[in-house]
Amino acid sequence: MLKRVARALAREGMRTAVLFLLVTLAMFVLLSRAPGDPVSLYVNVQSLSPEEVEAVRHELGLDRSLPVRYGVWLGRLAQGDLGTSLRSGRPVAVELWKTGWRTLLLTGSAMALTLLFASITAYLAAMKRHPVVASVLTAIGYALSGLPVFWLGYLAIYIATTRFQVLPLMMGAESEGGSWAFFLVPVVVLGLGNGTVSEVTRHLRTHLEGVLREDYIRTARAKGASLWRHLYKDGFVMPLSSLLANKIPYVLGGAIVVEQVFNWPGMGRLTWQAASDRDYPTLLGVTLLAALVVRVAHVLKEAVQVAVNPQLAE
Amino acid sequence: MKSAMVAGVVFGVLALSTSGSAQGRTDGFPDGGKLVYGEYGRPATLDPITSNDMVGLRLTELLFNGLVSFSPKNEVVSDIAESWTVSPDNRVYTFKLRSDVKWHLKANAGDRTVGADDAVATLDVIRHARTLTSLKAPYELVADARKVDAQTLEITLKRPIVNALGRLSFKLIPTFALKNPEFLSRDDPFAQSPSGTGPFQLAQVTDEGDVVMEANTLYFKGRPHLDKLVLKPFADKNVLTQALLFNSADMVVEVNPRDIAQIQGDKRFNLYPYNALSYTFFGHNFKNPHLAKKEVRQAIAYATNRQEMLDSFYASRGTLISGPFAPGSWAYNLDVKPLPFNIARAKELLAQAGYNKTGADGYLAAEEGKPLQFTLKIPIEKENETIKRVALAFQNYMKAAGIKINLEFREWQAWKQDVFVDHDFDIVIANWAFDDSADISTLFHSGETAAWRNNFVGYSNPDVDGLIVEAKTTLDREKQRTINQRLHQTLAEEQPYTFLWTLTNYAAVHRKVRHVELHPFKLFTFADTWYIPKKEQ
Numbered sequence: 001m002l003k004r005v006a007r008a009l010a011r012e013g014m015r016t017a018v019l020f021l022l023v024t025l026a027m028f029v030l031l032s033r034a035p036g037d038p039v040s041l042y043v044n045v046q047s048l049s050p051e052e053v054e055a056v057r058h059e060l061g062l063d064r065s066l067p068v069r070y071g072v073w074l075g076r077l078a079q080g081d082l083g084t085s086l087r088s089g090r091p092v093a094v095e096l097w098k099t100g101w102r103t104l105l106l107t108g109s110a111m112a113l114t115l116l117f118a119s120i121t122a123y124l125a126a127m128k129r130h131p132v133v134a135s136v137l138t139a140i141g142y143a144l145s146g147l148p149v150f151w152l153g154y155l156a157i158y159i160a161t162t163r164f165q166v167l168p169l170m171m172g173a174e175s176e177g178g179s180w181a182f183f184l185v186p187v188v189v190l191g192l193g194n195g196t197v198s199e200v201t202r203h204l205r206t207h208l209e210g211v212l213r214e215d216y217i218r219t220a221r222a223k224g225a226s227l228w229r230h231l232y233k234d235g236f237v238m239p240l241s242s243l244l245a246n247k248i249p250y251v252l253g254g255a256i257v258v259e260q261v262f263n264w265p266g267m268g269r270l271t272w273q274a275a276s277d278r279d280y281p282t283l284l285g286v287t288l289l290a291a292l293v294v295r296v297a298h299v300l301k302e303a304v305q306v307a308v309n310p311q312l313a314e
Numbered sequence: 315m316k317s318a319m320v321a322g323v324v325f326g327v328l329a330l331s332t333s334g335s336a337q338g339r340t341d342g343f344p345d346g347g348k349l350v351y352g353e354y355g356r357p358a359t360l361d362p363i364t365s366n367d368m369v370g371l372r373l374t375e376l377l378f379n380g381l382v383s384f385s386p387k388n389e390v391v392s393d394i395a396e397s398w399t400v401s402p403d404n405r406v407y408t409f410k411l412r413s414d415v416k417w418h419l420k421a422n423a424g425d426r427t428v429g430a431d432d433a434v435a436t437l438d439v440i441r442h443a444r445t446l447t448s449l450k451a452p453y454e455l456v457a458d459a460r461k462v463d464a465q466t467l468e469i470t471l472k473r474p475i476v477n478a479l480g481r482l483s484f485k486l487i488p489t490f491a492l493k494n495p496e497f498l499s500r501d502d503p504f505a506q507s508p509s510g511t512g513p514f515q516l517a518q519v520t521d522e523g524d525v526v527m528e529a530n531t532l533y534f535k536g537r538p539h540l541d542k543l544v545l546k547p548f549a550d551k552n553v554l555t556q557a558l559l560f561n562s563a564d565m566v567v568e569v570n571p572r573d574i575a576q577i578q579g580d581k582r583f584n585l586y587p588y589n590a591l592s593y594t595f596f597g598h599n600f601k602n603p604h605l606a607k608k609e610v611r612q613a614i615a616y617a618t619n620r621q622e623m624l625d626s627f628y629a630s631r632g633t634l635i636s637g638p639f640a641p642g643s644w645a646y647n648l649d650v651k652p653l654p655f656n657i658a659r660a661k662e663l664l665a666q667a668g669y670n671k672t673g674a675d676g677y678l679a680a681e682e683g684k685p686l687q688f689t690l691k692i693p694i695e696k697e698n699e700t701i702k703r704v705a706l707a708f709q710n711y712m713k714a715a716g717i718k719i720n721l722e723f724r725e726w727q728a729w730k731q732d733v734f735v736d737h738d739f740d741i742v743i744a745n746w747a748f749d750d751s752a753d754i755s756t757l758f759h760s761g762e763t764a765a766w767r768n769n770f771v772g773y774s775n776p777d778v779d780g781l782i783v784e785a786k787t788t789l790d791r792e793k794q795r796t797i798n799q800r801l802h803q804t805l806a807e808e809q810p811y812t813f814l815w816t817l818t819n820y821a822a823v824h825r826k827v828r829h830v831e832l833h834p835f836k837l838f839t840f841a842d843t844w845y846i847p848k849k850e851q
Contacts, residue, residue: 036727041358042366042446042500045766046734046756049451053766056446087358089500098521154552161556260549263557265522269549277358278727 008306012299016292023291024284028070031280038062038086038278060086073284082288083281087273092285095270100289103266106186106258107251113191114200114247115240117141122204126212138201145198149254152193153261156185186262194254196247207239233308245301248294339536339843345529347846348542349827352554352563356523356547359505360516362485363440363447363498368835372567373545375838376527377418378485378510381409381433381467384839386831390479394428394486394511395467404474404789405457407482409433411465416532420516421488421509428486428511430461435489437469442497452481476789486511513538513842523547539845555822558583564824567837571628571700577822586821590835591640592747595811596690596708597733600772602740604686609667611809615653617660617715623707624815627700632817637802638754640816642834644791645752645798650806652813660715669716678716687718688740693729701743708743735765737772747835752798755782758805773810826850 039045039056048056057063061072076083082092121141124134144152160166166182191197211217211234220230252268259268267286274282306312357370362378365371383393392398395409411430417423437459440449455478458470471478488509489495493502507516513535514527525545531537546563548554555573557563559580569577569585577583596614598605605611620634636652639645664670669678669686677685692705702723709719719741724732732738746757756762759782760774778801785797806813821837823830826846833839 034728035731036725040727040730042364043448043450044366046768047448047451050764050766052450055443059444059446084501086500089359089502089505157553157556161560166560261553263548263550263553272549273355276726 004310005303005306008302009299012295012302016295016299019295020288020291023287024073025070027284027287028066028073028280031278031283032066034278036278038280041087041277041279073281077288082285085274085282086279087277087282092281095282096267096285096289099265099267099270102264103252103255103259103268106190106264106266107248107255109183109187110191110194110255111244111247111251113187114197114251115244117192118197118200118204119236119240121201122208125201125205126208138198141192141201142198144192145195147193149189149193149195150257150261153186153189153258156189157261160185182262186258186264189262190251190254190258194250194258196250196254200243200247203243204236204239208235211235237308238305241301241304245294245297248297249290252290252293339539341843343539343829343843343845344848344851345537345539345845346541346848347539347826347851348544349540349565349824349844349846350544350546350563351565351567352546352548352557353567354548354551354554357525357545359500360519360525361487361498361505361508362510363445363449363487364500364505366448369545369547371835372837373525374485374510375512375833375836376514376543376841377508377512377516378487379415379512380483380485381411382479382483384480384483384833386833386840388834390477390483393483394433398479404478405471407469407471407478408462409467409469411467412534413465415511415534417488417491417511418509418515418530419532420507421491423488423490429464430467431464432486432488433467434459434461435495436484436486439487439489439492439496439498440484444497444499446499449484453484455481474789476791476794514540514543517542533842535842538842540841543841558822564827566822569820569822571631571817574629574631574820582825583822584825584830586823586830586832587818588821588832588834588837589640589642589816589818590747591642591752592745593635593640593816594743594745594814596814597742597744597771597811598809599737599740599742599770600774600810601737602688604680605688605740607667608808609663610669611812612653613660613663613667613715614712614717615809615812616656616663617717618708618711618812619655620652620814621655623704627703627707628815628817631820632815634815635813637806637813638757638811639752639798639802640748642816643748643752644795645802647799647802647806649799650803653806657714664716672716675718676716677713677718685718686716687720688712689720689722690741690743691729691732691739692721692723692743693726694723695726705743733770734767737770742770753786754798754801755786758782758801758810771810773808775804775808778804778808 038060039053039062042060043053043056045053054063061069073083082096084090085092085095088095117137118141121134121137124130125138211231217227217230220227255266256268256271258264259266260272270282271286273279274286353369355367355369357365357367357373359365359370360373360377362374365374379393381393381395382390385391394411394415396412398407398409400407411428411433413427415428417426417428437453437456439445440447440453455471455473455475456469457472460468462468469482475481491509492498492504498504506519509515511534513530513533515530517526517528519525524547527543529538529541548557551570554566555570555577558566558577574585578585598611600606624630624632624634633641634652635641636650637647664678669680671679673679673683673685675685677687680686690705690708692701695701705721709721712719733742733744756768758769758773758778760769760779762769763772781797781801781804785794785801788794788797821832828845828847829843831840831843
C-alpha cells in the first residue's frame with residue numbers, strides 16, 4: 001500500500017510543478033494586462049516628465065519585455081529567491097513568512113470551526129434523532145452562509161462592541177488588555193460565514209445518509225456493533241478530506257476580506273495591498289504560496305483516500 | 315479622495331519657536347505619557363525621501379527636520395537653519411545652520427552634529443539617479459549646493475522663483491547611515507528603520523505594523539513632552555472610529571464624516587478641524603463635442619445642487635467653491651461667487667446650445683434618436699463611500715435637466731489609466747490637493763494635455779495660457795495674486811470643471827492630550843509641544 005501511496009504522491013508532484021508554471025504565468029500575463037503601474041508607488045507620475053518616469057521604470061526593471069521579466073523571475077525562483085516587494089523593499093519571502101502564519105492561524109481555526117459545526121449538524125440531521133436541533137442548526141448555517149462575509153464582519157464588530165463592550169480587532173504589541181474577542185470573532189465570522197458552512201453541512205449529510213443506507217451498516221446495526229467504527233471512514237474521513245481540500249481556496253479568499261475588516265495583519269491584507277499597488281513580486285509570491293497550499297491539501301487528500309481505499313490508486 | 319493626486323508638490327517640515335534647550339522644555343508642562351494614533355493604511359517606507367503617501371508624510375514630520383519649516387500660519391520659519399541671506403538676484407541662498415542639532419542615537423553618529431555637509435549629501439541623495447523619489451522634480455531647480463564651512467551652506471538656484479525658501483524645506487537624513495551613502499532605495503534597511511533629528515525617534519516597527527516612536531531626549535528644541543507615540547495602521551476606515559471609541563487608539567487623523575456626530579457626542583474626545591488646500595470637482599472632457607460647448611458645462615453647474623449635497627452627505631462640513639483654487643489659498647478670488655442652483659437657467663442654456671427636443675425617454679435629444687448622455691467615471695475607493703452618493707445625486711440632478719448620466723465605477727489604478735492616459739471619459743469626479751504655491755499651470759495650460767499630464771480634460775484657451783505663463787514668471791506676489799484672480803474669474807465663467815467644494819477634515823484626539831495644534835496637512839509639525847497632564851498619563 002505504501003508503494004501505491006508513494007506513486008500517487010509522485011504523480012501529484014509532477015502535476016503540481018506544471019500547475020505552478022501555469023498559475024504564475026497566468027498571473028504574470030494578467031498583471032501586465034491590468035491597467036495601472038507600480039511606478040506610482042514610487043513617484044507622482046503626473047509631476048514628472050515622461051523621460052523621468054521611464055528612468056524610474058528602468059531602475060525597477062519594468063521596461064523589459066514580459067517574457068524577459070517572467071524568465072528572470074523564474075530563474076530567481078529556481079534559486080529559491082521570490083524577489084523583493086516593490087512596496088516595502090523587503091524580500092517577498094520575509095513578507096510571506098511574517099504574515100503567513102497569522103493567516104494560517106485564522107484560516108486553520110476557521111476551517112476547524114466549519115468542520116465542527118458542519119459535522120455535528122450533518123450527523124444530527126442524518127441520524128434523525130434530534131430533528132429540532134438539527135433543523136435549527138441547519139437554518140443557522142444557511143442564514144450565516146447567505147450573508148456577505150464583509151457585512152457579517154461589520155455586524156460582528158457592532159454586536160461585540162455594543163453588547164459585550166469588546167473590540168474584536170487584532171491588537172498590536174502596544175495594546176494592553178486585549179481580549180480573546182479579537183481572535184474569536186474573526187474566526188467565527190470566517191468559519192461560519194463565507195458561504196462554506198452550509199455547503200459542507202449539506203454535502204456531509206447527503207454522504208452520511210448514503211452510507212447509512214449501505215448493507216454493511218445495516219449488518220453492523222443488526223449485530224449491535226459500534227456504528228461509529230463502521231461509519232467514520234466512509235461517512236466522515238472520505239467526504240471531509242475532499243471537502244477540506246476543495247474549500248481551502250474559498251477560505252483563503254474569505255480571509256482577504258475578513259483580515260481587512262478585522263485589521264488582521266495577515267497574508268490577506270498583504271494581498272489586498274499588493275493588488276492595489278500592482279506590487280507584482282508580492283502578488284506572485286502570494287499566488288505561488290496559495291497554489292502550494294491548495295496542492296498540498298489536494299495531495300494529502302489523495303493520500304488519505306488511497307490509504308483508506310487502496311482501489312482508488314488505480 | 316486620494317492623496318496621490320497632488321497638483322504641485324507638497325513640501326514641508328517641522329516648525330516651531332526656536333526656544334528651549336536640549337535638556338527639557340521651559341514651558342512648564344509635564345513630560346510623559348503615550349499617544350496612539352490611528353491611520354488608514356500603513357506607510358510603505360518611513361524615510362522622507364522614498365516615502366510617497368500622506369501617512370508617510372505625516373510620520374516623517376515626527377522623525378525629521380529640514381533647514382526651514384512652517385509656522386501654523388504657514389510662514390517660513392527657521393528650523394535646522396537659524397538664519398539665512400538671499401543674494402540680490404534671488405538665486406543664491408546662504409544658510410547658517412544651528413550647531414546643536416544631533417542625530418538620533420540609532421544613527422550611530424557619535425558626537426557628530428548636523429552640518430552643511432549633511433544638507434549637501436541629502437540633496438545629492440535626492441538627486442541621485444538610483445534614488446526613486448517624487449522630490450527629484452522640485453529639486454531640479456537647485457543648480458548647486460555647497461558647504462562654505464561646517465555650519466554654512468550655500469544653495470544656488472537655476473533661476474529665481476517665488477517662495478524658493480518654502481521649497482527648500484527638504485528633510486535632512488544621515489546619509490552616512492545608508493547602505494550606500496550616495497543613494498537611497500527601498501531595499502535599504504534605512505527606508506524601514508530610519509533615523510533623523512526630529513522630536514521623536516523610531517523605537518520599533520512591530521510585526522502588526524505599529525510604528526513605535528519614543529521621545530528624542532537630545533532634541534535641539536527640547537525633549538518633546540510625550541514619552542511615546544505610536545502609529546497604528548488600519549486596513550478599513552469603517553473600523554477606525556470603533557478603534558477610537560474602544561480605546562484601541564487615542565487619536566484618528568481623519569475622522570470618517572459619517573462618524574463626526576458620534577465622536578462629537580463623546581466627552582472623551584476633542585475634534586480638531588483642519589483645512590487642507592484641496593477641492594473636489596467634476597471634470598469635463600473637451601474631446602466630447604457636447605461638453606466642448608460652454609453652455610452645456612454651465613448648464614451642468616446650474617443644474618447641480620451642490621449645497622444640498624454638501625449639507626446632506628458631508629453635514630455641511632465644507633465650503634462651496636467657485637473656481638480653481640482652494641478657498642484657504644491666497645490666490646482665491648472671493649469676488650467670484652459659486653453659481654447658484656437654478657434648473658430653469660440650466661434648461662435655458664441647454665436650449666441655447668441647441669438641445670431643445672425631448673425624446674420619448676424624457677431626456678433631451680442630442681442626435682438621431684440618441685439622448686444627451688455622458689459617462690461619469692468614478693474611482694472606487696473604500697475610504698470614500700460618500701463619493702457614490704454624490705455620483706447618484708448628480709445623476710438625479712442631471713436627469714431633471716434632461717441629461718442622462720451613466721455611472722461607471724473603476725478601480726483606482728484603472729481609473730487613473732482611463733483619465734490620465736487614455737482620456738477615456740466624459741465626466742470625472744476628482745480632487746486636487748495643493749501646496750501653498752497655488753500653481754494651477756499644469757491643470758489648465760494647453761501644453762499639458764499629453765498622457766499623465768494634469769490637463770486631462772483637454773482645456774485650451776490662449777488667454778488662460780497667457781495668464782498662466784505670466785503668473786509663473788513674475789516674482790511679485792501681489793502681481794501673481796492679481797493674475798490668479800483673473801484666472802479664477804475666467805475659469806469660473808468657462809467651467810472646464812464644475813467646481814464643487816472644499817471639505818473640512820477633522821482629527822479626533824483624546825481629551826487627555828493638551829496643547830494640540832495641527833498643521834493643515836502635515837498634522838504633526840507641532841507635536842513636540844503636545845502633552846498629557848501627570849494625572850492622566
